[in-house]
Ligand SMILES: [Zn+2]
């Protein structure tokens with residue numbers, strides 16, 4: 432259903448978007464690009480500035496009022512591109528290193544087919560979301576009354592996946608991606624001369640104890656049947672070579688698949704941090720935030736998704752994943768309110784990892800991605 436002409440144009444769009452990466456909610460040029468293309472296809476029901484820079488376009492076909500949504504993300508990352516491509520990022524320090532240029536182009540390709548050739552009975556809302564990498568965009572769109580203004584019964588989305596063979600499809604019913612929590616623990620004491628530690632209450636040795644002690648949460652406090660990762664990624668102190676630091680900051684992130692596990696980790700972390708601070712006469716500031724919630728696929732729709740994929744990608748290229756992965760995805764916020772299914776499409780074994788300065792979206796998978804989205808609409812909104 433995606434002919435050579437559309438396939439070639441999708442590649443052009445993808446490379447054009449790759450040149451103009453934008454961060455977070457600042458996807459102004461990308462949203463303009465999307466709106467222009469949608470208008471070119473003859474789509475007239477287009478709403479902008481939903482969740483700051485989000486775009487929602489609606490296509491109706493047939494008589495039914497059943498509605499579903501397809502979602503793509505538009506934002507890029509603060510990474511300096513190291514690829515030597517003709518369509519390399521034109522913006523220093525910004526890069527499409529997660530393939531959202533590809534996701535947006537894929538949804539545009541599907542939009543053109545759905546608008547021009549229909550083949551479904553109902554309403555499709557095309558959601559172009561900003562600020563996915565932040566984990567803030569979906570919430571912002573929901574906060575702008577997305578569900579009331581554009582009601583839909585199901586939502587579908589996908590992400591490309593390096594390390595999965597190009598053009599392979601993978602999903603799983605139930606949990607597929609984890610929650611991400613961030614934490615920061617600030618220890619405050621009294622710094623001083625490195626030769627006279629007894630006169631102050633320095634923070635570096637207690638901070639090191641804290642780093643070790645936090646490792647006991649997963650190994651001793653969490654049910655071994657639950658998945659949890661605690662990664663301490665920074666320890667910053669204000670000391671210099673001959674001065675003991677009066678302040679140390681520890682930060683990192685936590686991945687889980689259940690809300691109660693995340694809550695338990697927060698509780699244990701604060702308890703340990705307070706105890707260590709008390710033992711060493713330090714003041715403490717503890718910050719813990721839920722950035723992403725776990726992505727839980729609807730059971731029935733994910734089985735459907737595998738059925739649809741086995742036709743589009745081929746039975747031998749459609750994989751039902753055994754285990755969830757510990758990456759996180761803002762799509763989870765939509766699934767809190769509406770059932771849906773999220774999947775991965777292989778970006779190839781040769782692909783650099785996501786968020787790597789040498790990453791690039793594999794243009795050869797644009798076609799199957801768009802065909803999958805069109806097939807989802809025609810299957811879920813069948814006559
Ligand atoms: Zn990303």
Ligand SMILES: [Zn+2]
Nearest residue numbers: 529530531590
């Ligand atoms: Zn991404």
